Amino acid sequence: MSNTPQTIAAHEQILHFPKGQKPSLSPNEWLIWSGSQDEGGLPNLEHGKKKVLVPFSWWVQHYHEDDIQSKAKAGNIGVWFAADEDILKHADLIEQGKAVWPVVAAHFPIFRDGRSFSTAALLRDRFQWSGEIRAIGDVLIDQLLQGARVGFDSFALRPDQKTDVALKQFDLFSVTTQNSWRDKRATLSA
């Protein structure tokens, strides 16, 4: 199981499904950077895509650097959480980060690894993060619905996934039997 995304992943399109709205595809603005130093560190934001999601663990090391601060202030840096990141250990940094990150992401090293579901739930619940949470990594059609319920509202689908099938996943169920970030459990009176 690899725990890191490709060095740089740049999806053409992102599936957006904001709470209370309809799912749709839109062009992607964000590079996902693995944090690998092999290609000289943080990708050059002047070329191609302007915005980059950096590993949260990298952010922890580098966020205080001037260059990073200025890029972050310009809204060009977000973070992604690895599946094994214990986000509760970094509550302070996440609280501060909320002010600057336009987007955060959580990574699925493989689709059947559900840790990032709890990460998203905690970001919504505990940190009251109201911005976008993007699912990245091995993101497949059949985990979209679960992801959407726990707190994800955008999805960088694995490139081989059919977007037309993906878009149909969100209205498969009209009822739920437990609360989640997106919807409360159905009750008889409702």
Next chain:
Amino acid sequence: MYKYDHIDQTLVDQRVAQFRDQVARRLDGSLAEEEFRPLRLQNGLYHQRHAYMLRVAIPYGLFNSKQLRTMALIAEKYDRGYGHFTTRQNIQYNWVTLEDTPDILAELAKVEMHAIQTSGNCIRNITSDAFAGVAGDEYVDPRPVCELLRQWSTLHPEFAHLPRKFKFAINGAKEDRTILLCHDVGIELKKNTNGELIADIYAGGGMGRTPILGALIKTDLPWQLLPSYLTALLRVYNRFGRRDNLYKARIKILVKALSPEEFARQVEGEWLHIKNGDDNFTQAEWDRVAKHFTKPAYKNLPKLSDEQIINAASETEKASFARWLERNVKSHQVPGYASVILSLKPHGSVAPGDATTAQMLAIADLADQYSFGELRATHEQNLVLADVEQSKLYALWQEAKKQKVALPNIGLLTDIIACPGGDFCSLANAKSLPIAKAIQERFDDLDYLFDLGDISLNISGCINSCGHHHVGNIGVLGVDKDGEEWYQITLGGEQGNDAAIGKVIGPSFYADEIPDVMTNIINTYVERRSHDESFIETYRRLGVVPFKEAAYKNAKKKEKAEVAGDAS
């Protein structure tokens, strides 16, 4: 029993449609097998040695005659005319095809059934006491809580891909009939001094290659708070349970690694943040669900003595009827009623827990005629008619005999729990069904079995322990040595309030040695027991040595090196 409202029905119908689409994508190749696998497992579809196996949920073991007729018809139409009741109170079909599965699920949905979460790394179908609501020793009827948690756990998004499967058992009686301590989470319901329903939570029990009894991690939890507490518990497990090694991924390994105290502390820490949220159950939800578990329309009947009941039988039948009453009929909360166990363990003819279409149809009729149309599946793989009028026991016995489900062997040596083993299961190291058959044939004498009294004998075809061998007084485990099938014996396992994990007695045996080994072990008990002592009591008093010596007395082909036990 619980009846679906439109929410439950809609959910199950939509789940069928979702799975139909997933199967279609598998069949047209757009979904790879590797990625389909967890999806089909979460809907109970395994791939076995010969074919697909579909495991259908029987939530907390409770079902009705209409549902049983559907189960029977599915066996007829899509399988080979039988179904297999499992140790987790579910039913399995061994010969279904992938293409048919959506249709089977659609048929099930019509009678408020499904296969949701009967497999896969998610919260599995919840098990409970097969005598819930009727047992004389019950503190609390666990069924409303079982049903509330069934709903809560169904398609729970955060816990859809846990490190490993997750099993809840729920008990509300003095005697534990659920093997509570061998579950990932065991929920023990009771009432506090104010009469309020509360729960004790045990975590980290399980069988498999590392058998371990669960540890008490929370006491006196008000029932309303179960969803938030369990969310906290599962969240800790989901985040920190091991995912690098399949064999170390169960919660028991995490609880052991952290220590139960530390695990409890982490759950508590998480819970602090969510315990006052709106996840918890409300009284309105309780009322909605609990109204389905009110008592059936019992008549006002006199309590009959055994003698009065037996008198219904003719002189020639009295002795065998009395036997059936002794083993297969259990006391009931309500005077004039009794619970009847139909044995799915005929000697030497079919796999433990199997029932044919014809039997299922006939048993459904018996349920209608004798027990308010309801049934229960036990984890010992038998069926229960819970509410039978004592005065009708004789008539019921006659009917049960016709269906070959009246063997009076409940709790006796031949009431064997066995997994499908090497005949069906691709994970098996060895067959279990022929071993069960050979033992049943060897001990076919009812007089002798009655004399031996309570003994549990459980057989698993591999260390996954689907046949609960760890908690059998006598456990038989199939092991593989150089491509040959061997069997390891454990002694001293027990379920119930004194739950214990059996101990391996030594090197393994060949299949054809097992009946003799059993005879030698049983003879030791017979020779050494003191008056009235059960097998397990004698074992506890004497320890393993005399049994072990007897077991190896004439082992002809003794295995050279000891087969490694449960070292990991």
